[in-house]
Amino acid sequence: MTEYVPPAVWTWNKDSGGRFANINRPIAGATHEKELPVGKHPMQLYSLGTPNGQKITIMLEELLALGHSGAEYDAWLIKIGQGDQFGSGFVGINPNSKIPALLDRSGPTPIRVFESGAILMHLAEKFGAFLPKEPAARAECLSWLFWQMGSAPYLGGGFGHFYAYAPTKIEYAIDRFAMETKRQLDVLDRRLAETPYLGGADYTIADMAVWPWYGGLAKGLLYGGGEFLAVQDYKNVIRWADQIGERPAVKRGRIVNRLQGDPAAQLHERHDASDFDTRTQDKIAAQG
Helix, strand or coil: CCCCCCCCCCCCCCCCCCCCHHHCCCCCCCCECCCCCCCCCCEEEEECCCHHHHHHHHHHHHHHHCCCHHHCEEEEECCHHHCHHHEHHHHHHCCCCCCCEEEECCCCCCEEEECHHHHHHHHHHHHCCCCCCCHHHHHHHHHHHHHHHHHHHHHHHHHHHHHHHCCCCCHHHHHHHHHHHHHHHHHHHHHHHHCCECCECCCCHHHHHHHHHHHHHHCCCCCCCCCCCCHHHCHHHHHHHHHHHCCHHHHHHCCECCCCCCHHHCECCECCCCHHHHCCHHHHHHHC
């Protein structure tokens, strides 16, 4: 194989290859005009059931489970493989063209919120839930929340991409990101040996942010790389992943806007709590 020598100035002159090549581009902004639908609930979520999307639907379901009716939401499906995130309406809410994006219509003026960590904080502060008020506990929770924001790209765009999606298996890239992912799992495992949840004794938005990524990896739901990374060795992560995965709100939230896996574990759009009970195989097929 000929060694790649980078040019003096990079130019976008060919398909990058891989599963997501059709939506990768080095420029921002809308590619087409498309208004977003708006439902009847205070919260309008535009998303996909990836780990980042699951964070928000889990949070909304947890808030509803606590009795916060203001957290009622419509979850509209954004098919990123088809470029929905580049529609003008979506870009108007998230100029970065990434899911999830939230429009909070509970007040006189709609508020846009993008980036999953910002959405979690917005909801936690709005409803006074899942974010400690005591300064030290709050700082610990937010530290782990932002740990996830900085760490997950190494798991997703790094390990996940090169291990599962890249058109060519590159040993150096896989080894580099496998090493970093295992280091991150060790960070989590050591923390969870000290305390039940990442922020301490209580379940918080830090757990909601980290669980879809690292809990998913621990439970074999991401990239099929569990055996490769020997995730079973991280006993505290496994315990934590199992514990959170059994929460009813988590079970509901993780299937919203989901397009992959078992069809019975997919709810393409959520507009009412009854959608979880009334979905059928025929309904799921029709949504596809």
